[in-house]
Amino acid sequence: MPITSKRPSLPSSDKRWRIVAGTMRRHGFAREALIETLHTVQEYFGYLDKPSLRFVAASLRVPLSQAYGVATFYHYFTLKPPGKHTCLVCLGTACYIKGAGQLLATAEASLNVKAGETTLDGNVSLVTARCIGSCSMAPAFIFDGETAGNVNENALRSKLAGWKN
């Protein structure tokens, strides 16, 4: 079947779009590449904004509503830009019974944000995870991509304090 409608051109000269396009090409611009492509966008841009969703949806010929539906269905995708630092609190069962709930409250209080939000100055995002599989070191956190085990109140406070500008 001949392809009639043209694929959209890259949104900007930003090199990262070429990587995104590369992911789609690897999957032959098939519709089922939607999730894989959104993973690539988030990996390189940190989040999914409207232009990127439009670009991916148009390139893969899926309705924008479907792209938006997928982006909001999966917890891993975020539509908001992340802060400079990310503090991830694991709320898995093992962490929870070892006090992750209280630690989350501590983090919320000291950053003055709720879970899922970013501080007003854009410095720290506070996010939660269902389980990061580091149950042997509960309660576990991921600070800027680095897993930390057996975290207590003091360790958490000093880590967050160290991130202050």
Place this chain on the structure above:
Amino acid sequence: MTLDELEQIANEVQAAKEKSPRALNVCVAAGCLSLHSDAIKSALEKEVQRTGVNCRVAGTGCMGLCSLGPLVNREPDGQLLKNVAEADAAEIVEKLESVPPERLLCSREQPFFQRQTAVVLENSGRINPEKIEEYIAAEGYQALVRALTEMAPAQIVQEVSKSGLRGRGGAGYPTGLKWGTVAKTIGTTKYVICNADEGDPGAFMDRSVLESDPHRVLEGMIVAGYAVGASQGYIYVRAEYPLAIKRLQAAIRDARRLGFLGSQICNAKFSFDIEIRIGGGAFVCGEETALIASIEGRRGTPRPRPPFPAQSGLWQMPTLINNVESFANIPTILRRGGEWYASLGTKKSKGTKVFALCGKVRNVGLIEVPMGTPLRQIIFEIGGGIPDGHRFKAVQTGGPSGGCIPEQSLDLPVDYESLKEVGSIMGSGGMIVMDDSACMVNVARYFMEFCMSESCGKCIPCRAGTAQMFELLTRMTSGTATPQDLELLEDLCDMVSSTSLCGLGQSAPNPVLSTLRYFREEYTEHIVDKHCRAGVCECNHLAEVSA
């Protein structure tokens, strides 16, 4: 690749080992790695280089006893070193030929190691997961080569059936039966999917297997592809497991390089390839029809069964879906025979099961025991009991679909049926021990919150029912509930479990039902006396104010 060629690779690895028999194997699986075992590894490497001793330093997978990590295994004497720090590197290398420092010594003579039977974990912590040659030296890919050159697909299905292996994802469906159904279904294109969307909070078995011995899972999948007549496989793995993804990618690359993946594998008329699909952090995608929807690039919502994926799965083609641990059992089953596997375990639950033992227990880590091992033995002998002078209260199995098992049921042999009898399920293998500092109403509320926010929203009983149940449980923990609320909660449990579309909703009431069954008095205390005996819930505070 032939058996002779495999043997040659194995011999080369062996010869290299004999040339330099001393080795320090550092655990670089997730647990120890987050305690910076990679830095310890490079410290040891530097120290070996500096002193010029003949000793290999390598990274391996999980050694099991994660709570004493970072762990280092010494060859050839097999001594295990615990709580190793970077600063210990010099001393460890210096004492390579003598007894290691006392403070680092971790005895293998303790029940934690002695009470285990390793099948799935047989290579875990012993081989370098990033070297296919080491897997081959540990008899890896022999089962595949034998299967492709000496066995007909039907024979393989028969062998798996004989082993009595049941789905390790939790439901316990006979694996051989599933394979047989897919094999018999007529279709030109079939798929094999490995479910590595390990979503149960408190479970990290699949993660460890993928990080410690990824080739075992690939081998199981390729054999399955041959047995059912599929030529494409997918591994659906959580985005939260970056290390597992990295090791899988490397393993797939190496398997292609040696011709275990690709066309005409082992010169047989059989082609098979595997691709990785990364999940998006949706718990419901552990359900097979939701997982298939996700691989197809859509929202992960389940659909009614039948048709089962075996008849109409990925892109409406016959599809075999098994869990990581199920596939990981296959190479050993084929190598040692279905009968041997069936000799382990109980009458209805054969073989071994890997558990992630965590929570309030002394020895936290990854264990593998024969089916039928009593819970008491797992928690008090292997797990070493409850630390800090607390008392055992309950053990939670099966994640949000499971239940809490109390002290009086601890002598229960762990298998699919008996766990169901006491109101829990086997689940994928998370085992979270709770002591008297845990409030069971709060635990039930925790799981309900989980199910509520993980409900995909497709069917109303689950979407609305879990939200209502969560609200009722919140009233209880905050001290504003009435006795009628408890009645309503029980009604809702019945409604949600009997009318939900998929397993998530059907099993969402389990944590409530099981805590009600064994800890009903705690519910009454929260509702009538506004008292939480564990001191966890807000209702205590309320009672103080009004007093």
